[in-house]
Amino acid sequence: MKPIQNTNYQVFFDNSLNILTDILAEKKYSKIFILTDEQTGEHCLPVLQEKLPSLTEFDIIEVPNGEENKTIDFCIGIWRMLLDFEADRNALLINLGGGVVTDMGSFAASTFKRGIDFLQIPTTLLSQVDASVGGKTGIDMDNVKNIIGTFSQPQAVIISTDFLTTLSDRQMTSGFAEVIKHGIIADANFYKEVSELADARAVTEQHIHHSVGIKNKVVTEDPFEKGIRKTLNFGHTIGHAIESWSLTNEKNPLLHGEAIALGMICEAYLSTQLIGLAKEDLESITATFVKYFGKYQIKEGIEHQLLEIMKQDKKNIAGKINFSLPNKIGNCMFDIFADEAQIIESLNYYKNFV
């Protein structure tokens, strides 16, 4: 499948991973480090080694699974490993994993010795369609997602759909939320197509390619999120808040895509109230996400905790909570502000009507 061209790098679709060999041969790095989590260290690294038996000279850095570990503490651990293994400015970090590995690894690389090269090999559907394209790096702090980070571009992104077989159904479905989002904000036909799939396992390499293409077009046009790139945040104001809340309050917290799916239902409701999204579109969006994600029980009485988290959202301007909202399926607006009562109403829509 054709690579997708970003301003400074390419997104390759290559199940053979041979492109990695080509990049390493061309760049002649002084040292190669592979960042994994426990999951990808066990399930994806062996796949990579089997496909590329010539790749033998590297050191492994492993971090624990899970968004709750995307913290400065583990980032310090990565920096320290790079330091201990004498990584110089001509070293390479390969991030092999989901969003935690690609976000935190790229932040660590972009700040180690003021920036070393890094490659993204996203292994989850979520990171393939979302976290690995766009040059955003980040870690969480004090329950605020991606509050610390940089804008830094990888040398390349390599997508192999073979890695998706290592995922649980739940992880696969989580990533599907972002695929559907790309349809809602930018491509009504694509939305129709993916919303009719039986389940997330039916997502093809072609769907991923198309989804990455949509995101890539947006971020290439607006790399520093001054305008249209904000549309990618649809579902993320309320979604991030419920995700953060869940991370600190639930034993089995919501995955990113699960939280965003819920957020998109609530925010689609806000769209009907604020910018005239049609009732049929709200119903379609609601039905689609309920079909794949079921219904999550938002705990009673946490509305104000959620609002407090939303007030820390990076997108806010002068303290006003900021939303990116579709005015119809296939088109999205940004810098729309909702007040607290409206936001609570949208949470009630979810509770009462889903």
Place this chain on the structure above:
Amino acid sequence: MKPIQNTNYQVFFDNSLNILTDILAEKKYSKIFILTDEQTGEHCLPVLQEKLPSLTEFDIIEVPNGEENKTIDFCIGIWRMLLDFEADRNALLINLGGGVVTDMGSFAASTFKRGIDFLQIPTTLLSQVDASVGGKTGIDMDNVKNIIGTFSQPQAVIISTDFLTTLSDRQMTSGFAEVIKHGIIADANFYKEVSELADARAVTEQHIHHSVGIKNKVVTEDPFEKGIRKTLNFGHTIGHAIESWSLTNEKNPLLHGEAIALGMICEAYLSTQLIGLAKEDLESITATFVKYFGKYQIKEGIEHQLLEIMKQDKKNIAGKINFSLPNKIGNCMFDIFADEAQIIESLNYYKNFV
């Protein structure tokens, strides 16, 4: 005095600080934070408030004095304060202080919410001529200086020589080392002029302006230190090593400029051995730094500890210790490698001949 133009910002020389009022009026920041250390909080912030009585709406973030506090822990403290005071992406951080405040503050700003604006108001001679120009941000980790950082440009740099009256003689002399360095690497006449001054207190605004101009020319030409910018590192390979060692082993550690002065003597010796610096130039450089800095007792038997620290230097390539060395006063070369025996010999030159 005329502002110095960098690619993206200007360095203003303005004892009145009125330029700050102009910038704030133009930019309309949502919130203003001023980062100080204990020293500048006590001695420089009142000066700023006296000069600009209209500046009343800001929050203060204070960190302790000293290079030993340029750490991720205090950086986390700055991030947390910004978070707690609800800094959004349109907030401004003003770094009022020496190199610790400007380096760490700019790193914190460049990574908070993926980058907020920051202004540098360097208050020491060292930070005026060195740390505040060039877009390097950074913190130390595990005794390695500036190992974590970014390349990020301030909105502006404002230099007021009035702040220099708040410095001790020792701090003033420390900054003078970088002024002299700028002469050695790029301007023989300027070197001659400043090396004849009675002491660091004799440095004028004109000297500072000229010194910043030299550095600015170099960093504008090579912002990411791929080539000529490396010449600014003269004295810094050995200097940083002795500085790091001193920081962890001595009660009253060397200041940056003191360590760099020593490093320049040793590295000038290496220059005579490796690239033919004339004996007279070595003697002049040695005499100049001894005149202003006296002689530091390098503890016996620490050579290998120093070499271990040098092996972590960011400038190294493939494990080889890298130097920027003048081949004559007024011109500097870079990417010169010395072996361990030669480096130890240069330390012995300092011990025996200074």
